[in-house]
Amino acid sequence: AQSVAQPEDQVNVAEGNPLTVKCTYSVSGNPYLFWYVQYPNRGLQFLLKYITGDNLVKGSYGFEAEFNKSQTSFHLKKPSALVSDSALYFCAVRGNTGRRALTFGSGTRLQVQP
């Protein structure tokens, strides 16, 4: 069975500082990893994905994520946080078999203070 852990319910960071939102995963075979963001009263918005290749992947709005196979982690990062980045962030995983169902983490609320 596949699973995702997001160990922090909330991350607080000051505007302009770097941010990290943590994610670890468990899946059979090679992972397909995703980050989604959810703003209030909105759906899940795709940010970025890792399938294969370079361990550092870049996505929308200046976000990037680093895949670490040995630590089974896929942490979301941004060099300089904006107040508008405040939202709920979800990490998701699926295996590289024919199954496409995503398994989500419990979400991390990012609060960026001005």
Add this chain to the structure above:
Amino acid sequence: EPEVTQTPSHQVTQMGQEVILRCVPISNHLYFYWYRQILGQKVEFLVSFYNNEISEKSEIFDDQFSVERPDGSNFTLKIRSTKLEDSAMYFCASGGEGSEQYFGPGTRLTVT
């Protein structure tokens, strides 16, 4: 930019009633999904649909649930006889040949 749309945004129904949640996926996508999120809990996979049939389903997706793509554009989720525990936000998603899924804004279902 194309997006997934869902109607209604909020549905209130009485226990035992049937509900149909509607989605319009992105037009050239081939894979369609339903997920749900009970308040305060994780987003959970319900079902995926490809080539006019269910390709995967979770344990949650029991005989009370069904999906349909009636006209080549809409994708619906029917709950035959709603229970209190069906109250949740239901998200539709669609995807092309790439691996990412694009989600709609959700339908909040409240069963009273």
